[in-house]
Amino acid sequence: xxxxxxxxxxxxxxxxxxxxxxxxxxxxxxxxxxxxxxxxxxxxxxxxxxxxxxxxxxxxxxxxxxxxxxxxxxxxxxxxxxxxxxxxxxxxxxxxxxxxxxxxxxxxxxxxxxxxxxxxxxxxxxxxxxxxxxxxxxxxxxxxxxxxxxxxxxxxxxxxxxxxxxxxxxxxxxxxxxxxxxxxxxxxxxxxxxxxxxxxxxxxxxxxxxxxxxxxxxxxxxxxxxxxxxxxxxxxxxxxxxxxxxxxxxxxxxxxxxxxxxxxxxxxxxxxxxxxxxxxxxxxxxxxxxxxxxxxxxxxxxxxxxxxxxxxxxxxxxxxxxxxxxxxxxxxxxxxxxxxxxxx
Amino acid sequence: xxxxxxxxxxxxxxxxxxxxxxxxxxxxxxxxxxxxxxxxxxxxxxxxxxxxxxxxxxxxxxxxxxxxxxxxxxxxxxxxxxxxxxxxxxxxxxxxxxxxxxxxxxxxxxxxxxxxxxxxxxxxxxxxxxxxxxxxxxxxxxxxxxxxxxxxxxxxxxxxxxxxxxxxxxxxxxxxxxxxxxxxxxxxxxxxxxxxxxxxxxxxxxxxxxxxxxxxxxxxxxxxxxxxxxxxxxxxxxxxxxxxxxxxxxxxxxxxxxxxxxxxxxxxxxxxxxxxxxxxxxxxxxxxxxxxxxxxxxxxxxxxxxxxxxxxxxxxxxxxxxxxxxxxxxxxxxxxxxxxxxxx
DNA sequence: TTGTAAGCGTTATCAA
DNA sequence: TTGATAACGCTTACAA
Numbered sequence: 001x002x003x004x005x006x007x008x009x010x011x012x013x014x015x016x017x018x019x020x021x022x023x024x025x026x027x028x029x030x031x032x033x034x035x036x037x038x039x040x041x042x043x044x045x046x047x048x049x050x051x052x053x054x055x056x057x058x059x060x061x062x063x064x065x066x067x068x069x070x071x072x073x074x075x076x077x078x079x080x081x082x083x084x085x086x087x088x089x090x091x092x093x094x095x096x097x098x099x100x101x102x103x104x105x106x107x108x109x110x111x112x113x114x115x116x117x118x119x120x121x122x123x124x125x126x127x128x129x130x131x132x133x134x135x136x137x138x139x140x141x142x143x144x145x146x147x148x149x150x151x152x153x154x155x156x157x158x159x160x161x162x163x164x165x166x167x168x169x170x171x172x173x174x175x176x177x178x179x180x181x182x183x184x185x186x187x188x189x190x191x192x193x194x195x196x197x198x199x200x201x202x203x204x205x206x207x208x209x210x211x212x213x214x215x216x217x218x219x220x221x222x223x224x225x226x227x228x229x230x231x232x233x234x235x236x237x238x239x240x241x242x243x244x245x246x247x248x249x250x251x252x253x254x255x256x257x258x259x260x261x262x263x264x265x266x267x268x269x270x271x272x273x274x275x276x277x278x279x280x281x282x283x284x285x286x287x288x289x290x291x292x293x294x295x296x297x298x299x300x301x302x303x304x305x306x307x308x309x310x311x312x313x314x315x316x317x318x319x320x321x322x323x324x325x326x327x328x329x330x331x332x333x334x335x336x337x338x339x340x341x342x343x344x
Numbered sequence: 345x346x347x348x349x350x351x352x353x354x355x356x357x358x359x360x361x362x363x364x365x366x367x368x369x370x371x372x373x374x375x376x377x378x379x380x381x382x383x384x385x386x387x388x389x390x391x392x393x394x395x396x397x398x399x400x401x402x403x404x405x406x407x408x409x410x411x412x413x414x415x416x417x418x419x420x421x422x423x424x425x426x427x428x429x430x431x432x433x434x435x436x437x438x439x440x441x442x443x444x445x446x447x448x449x450x451x452x453x454x455x456x457x458x459x460x461x462x463x464x465x466x467x468x469x470x471x472x473x474x475x476x477x478x479x480x481x482x483x484x485x486x487x488x489x490x491x492x493x494x495x496x497x498x499x500x501x502x503x504x505x506x507x508x509x510x511x512x513x514x515x516x517x518x519x520x521x522x523x524x525x526x527x528x529x530x531x532x533x534x535x536x537x538x539x540x541x542x543x544x545x546x547x548x549x550x551x552x553x554x555x556x557x558x559x560x561x562x563x564x565x566x567x568x569x570x571x572x573x574x575x576x577x578x579x580x581x582x583x584x585x586x587x588x589x590x591x592x593x594x595x596x597x598x599x600x601x602x603x604x605x606x607x608x609x610x611x612x613x614x615x616x617x618x619x620x621x622x623x624x625x626x627x628x629x630x631x632x633x634x635x636x637x638x639x640x641x642x643x644x645x646x647x648x649x650x651x652x653x654x655x656x657x658x659x660x661x662x663x664x665x666x667x668x669x670x671x672x673x674x675x676x677x678x679x680x681x682x683x684x685x686x687x688x
Numbered sequence: 689t690t691g692t693a694a695g696c697g698t699t700a701t702c703a704a
Numbered sequence: 705t706t707g708a709t710a711a712c713g714c715t716t717a718c719a720a
Binding site: 021030 | 711
Binding site for chain 2: 002045047048049050051052053054055073076080083094095097110113114115116230231232235260261263264267286287289290291292294
């Protein structure tokens with residue numbers, strides 16, 4: 001039999017509520033009593049039963065992290081930081097990966113009931129959702145590295161991300177300034193209405209501003225039967241593009257992992273980077289740095305985003321009001337995978 | 345107010361126990377009653393409260409996955425597969441990352457009490473533990489891609505992994521057969537008593553069997569202040585090694601990620617792979633394939649290991665007895681990062 | 689086959 | 705500052 005609060009109470013010769021007060025740092029308790037109880041607890045290695053606590057407390061101290069599109073290491077990094085923050089706040093956290101096909105709002109709704117969630121962190125996904133559906137999410141939530149397009153006024157939420165369109169513009173513009181005029185885009189899934197769309201818009205805008213007309217045949221979507229944002233996806237799409245003998249001098253992949261896959265496809269074709277093709281990615285992962293050649297990318301301030309997200313979530317849990325989200329600045333990191341073709 | 349089992353009972357005009365029977369697929373219930381109850385449940389979108397269930401059930405239906413050394417994508421892959429299997433079995437799962445410095449057995453012990461765990465999956469870690477300490481783990485557990493060195497007879501557990509020593513022998517022997525005689529080893533943390541040690545032994549054995557004497561100065565440990573098994577760790581260790589102007593023709597990193605880091609260090613030095621140095625990794629990650637040059641590695645059958653682990657865990661939960669672990673065969677995958685130097 | 693009622697281990701309310 | 709005691713929502717004897 002496990003030790004329960006009753007056992008501790010008996011051992012200390014006090015009532016269970018006093019023990020409860022000691023555990024939960026309630027103010028009205030004699031410091032000496034508390035001290036004695038805590039000692040006994042440590043001695044017998046007592047750990048309160050979480051289920052019972054969560055059952056009794058109107059709301060649990062549990063936060064869910066829902067990750068869609070796990071293949072992107074960007075999310076692994078984010079999850080780690082978020083986990084640390086949640087633990088620091090003495091909350092439990094619950095990680096759930098969501099299939100590409102699953103509906104993350106449905107999952108969230110179930111989870112809220114089942115686990116009496118206190119808050120939710122969405123990583124990836126959350127595009128395409130009616131306001132009614134979103135309105136059903138009663139718990140506060142944050143979106144990390146994403147933004148919601150149709151602001152739902154009935155929800156308590158906040159978004160933390162870079163300005164995907166602006167950053168996408170930045171990196172495309174960088175390629176243009178290097179003299180590239182035919183820039184292939186390895187974009188998001190067909191019908192993407194989220195960051196994929198924003199980055200696409202940024203790309204187009206940059207081209208236009210540089211007096212380059214958009215060639216739709218250079219804009220490629222992810223392959224749907226392969227994990228999104230993955231190396232393999234970048235590889236396959238790039239291979240197809242190369243097979244078509246299209247003319248272009250640069251490739252912009254909307255994630256570093258896709259960029260790596262694209263590089264491999266180029267190498268397999270017997271071409272060189274950056275001599276034959278310049279390649280840029282997006283995210284700023286270590287993987288891009290360690291690749292050979294190291295890949296020019298747009299770094300997202302992952303750590304800052306993670307911290308801000310969790311802080312906001314806790315504030316919303318406390319105040320029950322939405323807090324302002326924030327747009328972070330990305331950073332263009334120029335590396336070996338790109339070169340100027342101005343004076344060639 | 346959330347819908348509870350009582351509400352459903354009232355709506356259906358039955359007792360709560362009947363509803364409970366319907367939910368939990370108990371045998372003694374009228375199929376029609378059950379049908380009707382299930383309809384009502386769906387209609388009102390009722391989801392049973394997990395905490396209440398877990399509280400009532402002597403043991404919850406929760407399994408914890410404890411990951412130590414998160415930087416290795418090998419574990420991400422494993423976790424995903426394990427997650428899927430756990431869900432298929434209608435269990436909840438709980439992922440916890442463990443700091444390099446934290447004691448995973450302590451964490452497990454706490455968790456068992458706090459969450460009334462039904463079983464545990466250990467990924468990474470679990471080296472160096474006294475039998476007494478292990479004996480405290482009352483819940484069944486499995487080790488994936490690892491093995492316990494001092495079999496603890498008091499525990500219900502099983503191990504699923506490759507034979508690290510044998511596979512390490514295999515890949516080292518491969519390098520020897522290619523004509524390499526001075527092979528640097530990028531090994532595990534100092535004092536590692538787990539897979540790191542086994543792989544080291546395999547390496548030494550292969551050298552000896554090929555008539556090559558072991559040069560301790562070519563055996564390098566991970567840097568402790570950097571995430572273990574990471575690209576960065578491989579990079580830093582390799583850089584140090586290169587700076588020492590040691591003579592060697594091949595590098596064997598005990599993980600693919602370290603191998604990638606090592607490659608980068610070599611490239612930064614202005615050297616070529618495989619012309620100047622052959623490089624091999626271990627794990628068989630996609631990252632090794634997509635690297636340029638693609639990296640020769642030893643593939644672990646991750647999917648098979650994950651599945652076997654979970655199946656074993658559920659069997660142990662049911663039977664309350666240890667089941668036999670299994671040793672899987674690895675597969676040497678020859679790629680571009682290695683070359684024969686026999687006739688040079 | 690079904691319903692009633694007693695807990696599971698906590699926290700919160702209220703009275704002492 | 706404390707201690708009974710009533711929930712929290714569910715499962716499971718036991719009785720009907």
